[in-house]
Amino acid sequence: MKTYTIAVLPGDGIGPEVMAEAEKVLAKIAGKYDLSFNFTPADVGGIAIDRHGKALPEDTVETCRKADAVLFGSVGGPKWETLPPEEQPERGALLPLRKIFGLFANLRPAIVFPQLKEASPLKAGIIGEGFDVMVVRELTGGIYFGQPKGNDGVKGFDTMVYTADEIERIGRLAFETARRRNSRLVSIDKANVLSTMVLWRQVITKLGAEYPDVSLSHMYVDNAAMQLVRNPRQFDVMLCGNMFGDILSDEASMITGSLGMLPSASLAEASEGELPFGLYEPSGGSAPDIAGQGIANPIAQILSAGMLLKYSLGLDKAYDDIYAAIEGVLDEGYRTADIMSPGMKQIGTGEMGDRIAGKI
Ligand SMILES: NC(=O)c1ccc[n+]([C@@H]2O[C@H](COP(=O)([O-])OP(=O)(O)OC[C@H]3O[C@@H](n4cnc5c(N)ncnc54)[C@H](O)[C@@H]3O)[C@@H](O)[C@H]2O)c1
């Protein structure tokens, strides 16, 4: 029997609540495909600060290193917001993890399940027959990591830096992704103002010549934010730098009805013929406003586990099973509070997880 080791980092807030549901679903997948998952838990974020004095203990990095892939919950919360910024869960754990493991490519699919059209804040006419966009976000460069950065109480500054190589690397992945979908790629930039983004547009345009079958267009980020609510169906793959991708992926997710629906895959470069190492997490955060109430939507975490199976382990059919199970539960009218609409049956985090696992 094949055994896969999955580092499980639930983190803070709703992280542990939704992670428990993803583990239930993975256990069912293991049974169905005669595999075994060795879940290796580790502390990360606020809970790691409380227990070990730092957001990313070395043991946690080691646990990830030994694993085939990482399933991550979310980190952060009001309790740790008064710490020095570099020590807080987000900058002290999540960003270093992305850097340490070279997770340069962040895939954030935003899909409106047909059953949830009424949960989208957009009018039915705008959503039409559905919405299915893949945001490809560069994750280890840009203004998040550029130096210098600082804040001396009088002046605060960050630096946006991209090299041509970094742009080309994420660009290639976006073109390949578009090729496997509907061959439409919109590259998002701010080339009318930022020098970094002038380079971005030059590199992507040049790369486009290698992918003549993919229709490439460029759009300024402010326009893209507007177009996403005006006519989201015009998009197939959206390629963004780190910060623009952060913002637009939250916006895209809300079109699907809730941030609690949106998974993500953060991938490293793969060696020839191999699948990439990856960290899989919901796009949303630790949702302190609803943590501990058993009402969080576990679907983003469950879909993140599904993406892990597909992208890092090559178990595409298992991903399809998870997707179908979610659709089945939604078809039966079950909803967590965030995607609730009149006439549907409201259930909590645990029951949603049980019902999805029950359909595998
Ligand atoms: N990857 C991560 O670990 C990550 C990502 C984003 C934010 N954060 C951190 O999370 C904390 C809270 O940030 P925020 O409030 O800006 O963003 P958030 O994503 O945690 O929450 C935004 C809103 O979406 C709702 N929401 C998010 N996930 C949900 C789910 N699964 N089910 C139902 N509703 C859900 C929340 O209740 C809240 O109303 C901050 O400390 C932030 O830095 C962490």
Ligand SMILES: CC(C)[C@H](C(=O)O)[C@@H](O)C(=O)O
């Ligand atoms: C928590 C934060 C560092 C993170 C980001 O900005 O990348 C989050 O918002 C995300 O989208 O994963």
Ligand SMILES: [Mg+2]
């Ligand atoms: Mg974000």
